[in-house]
Amino acid sequence: MSAHLRETIADLEAGGEVTRDGLARLLCADESTAQALYSAADRVRKRWAGEEVHLRALLEFSNHCRRNCRYCGLRGDHEALSRYRMRPDEIVRAAVEAGELGYRTVVLQSGEDTWWTSEMLAEVVRQIKSQTPVAVTLSIGERSEEEYRALREAGADRFLLRIETSSPTLYQELHPDSDWSERRARLEVLRRLGYQVGSGVMIGLPGQSPEMLADDLLFLRDLNLDMIGVGPFIPHPNTPLAGEQGGTLQLALRFLACLRLLCPQALIPATTALAALDPDGWERGLCAGADVLMPNLTPSEYKEKYALYPGKVWNDLDATAFRRQVGTIVERVGRRVSSGYGHTRLSAAQCAAPNLTTTSAS
Ligand code: 5AD
Numbered sequence: 001m002s003a004h005l006r007e008t009i010a011d012l013e014a015g016g017e018v019t020r021d022g023l024a025r026l027l028c029a030d031e032s033t034a035q036a037l038y039s040a041a042d043r044v045r046k047r048w049a050g051e052e053v054h055l056r057a058l059l060e061f062s063n064h065c066r067r068n069c070r071y072c073g074l075r076g077d078h079e080a081l082s083r084y085r086m087r088p089d090e091i092v093r094a095a096v097e098a099g100e101l102g103y104r105t106v107v108l109q110s111g112e113d114t115w116w117t118s119e120m121l122a123e124v125v126r127q128i129k130s131q132t133p134v135a136v137t138l139s140i141g142e143r144s145e146e147e148y149r150a151l152r153e154a155g156a157d158r159f160l161l162r163i164e165t166s167s168p169t170l171y172q173e174l175h176p177d178s179d180w181s182e183r184r185a186r187l188e189v190l191r192r193l194g195y196q197v198g199s200g201v202m203i204g205l206p207g208q209s210p211e212m213l214a215d216d217l218l219f220l221r222d223l224n225l226d227m228i229g230v231g232p233f234i235p236h237p238n239t240p241l242a243g244e245q246g247g248t249l250q251l252a253l254r255f256l257a258c259l260r261l262l263c264p265q266a267l268i269p270a271t272t273a274l275a276a277l278d279p280d281g282w283e284r285g286l287c288a289g290a291d292v293l294m295p296n297l298t299p300s301e302y303k304e305k306y307a308l309y310p311g312k313v314w315n316d317l318d319a320t321a322f323r324r325q326v327g328t329i330v331e332r333v334g335r336r337v338s339s340g341y342g343h344t345r346l347s348a349a350q351c352a353a354p355n356l357t358t359t360s361a362s
């Protein structure tokens with residue numbers, strides 16, 4: 001490992017400044033540098049986030065989508081995909097079961113499915129909150145401010161909306177029917193409405209250089225996010241990006257570790273996409289800076305149809321078996337499952353004066 005890179009890691013660990021070039025070099029560095037990077041991220045995670053791993057029960061309640069993101073298996077033009085919507089009572093029942101299994105957060109995720117009006121979704125949120133003591137996170141894509149407000153008033157606590165890339169140009173290439181600036185503006189709206197806000201990017205997209213990934217890291221840092229979810233891009237065979245390379249586990253882990261060093265307080269999951277590339281992906285993510293896991297509690301008849309990318313693991317596990325599996329993973333890395341909500345670690349002051357309003361795209 002070069003002395004220069006060792007210094008960059010030490011600076012990052014001490015909370016010092018880092019350049020775009022320094023980050024780009026870390027993302028491409030050799031294996032021994034990567035090990036030093038993971039260890040530094042693990043120490044920072046321990047200092048700021050502690051030993052508890054927060055679990056979020058994921059419910060993929062609809063795979064209908066009006067968008068055509070070029071990388072995604074749920075894109076509207078993917079006609080061979082069999083589509084489903086869970087019924088409101090099924091969603092509430094699954095959320096209550098998650099609460100009974102000890103989960104303190106339920107994530108309601110779907111494609112951009114306008115069949116679900118905000119009133120219908122708000123009623124589901126209200127039902128869940130009245131029947132089980134969980135925090136509710138929404139991951140339903142772009143909606144109007146009024147809709148986001150109605151859902152917040154119904155009791156939704158958090159919202160995930162990935163920016164996917166900090167490059168407006170690359171974003172436009174990948175998203176024929178949406179706009180980077182509008183998406184970014186929504187993050188501000190969500191914050192203003194009092195949601196805990198999560199965003200993130202994909203790693204290894206076609207045309208994404210190490211320098212662009214370094215920009216992504218600095219961009220995510222400057223957003224002051226409560227939660228940051230990142231994962232490798234995995235080509236889906238029935239999409240326009242079928243023939244592309246995709247991101248590697250190595251690159252994704254390096255990115256994750258840099259993210260922890262840059263955003264010591266953020267809640268950062270070892271994502272499902274990491275596990276899709278490597279059966280030990282969750283353990284490796286937890287040892288490179290992650291402090292959150294998102295077990296999939298979608299009923300098994302739907303799970304397989306929610307195929308953003310191929311290789312999704314543990315589709316056969318039911319809610320109880322998954323809870324056991326996750327306990328084993330957390331124990332294996334010497335940590336413990338949190339019994340708390342795992343709310344944001346950012347202070348109200350940080351949230352009230354977010355850089356969200358000041359960061360520029362470049
Ligand atoms: N590979 C990896 N991640 C993907 N996502 C969608 N399609 C893919 C893919 N092919 C991610 C996007 C989206 C999230 C729900 O899933 O980042 O925001």
Ligand code: SF4
Binds near residue numbers: 065110
């Ligand atoms: Fe739809 Fe989200 Fe997939 Fe885009 S990434 S096609 S919005 S489900």
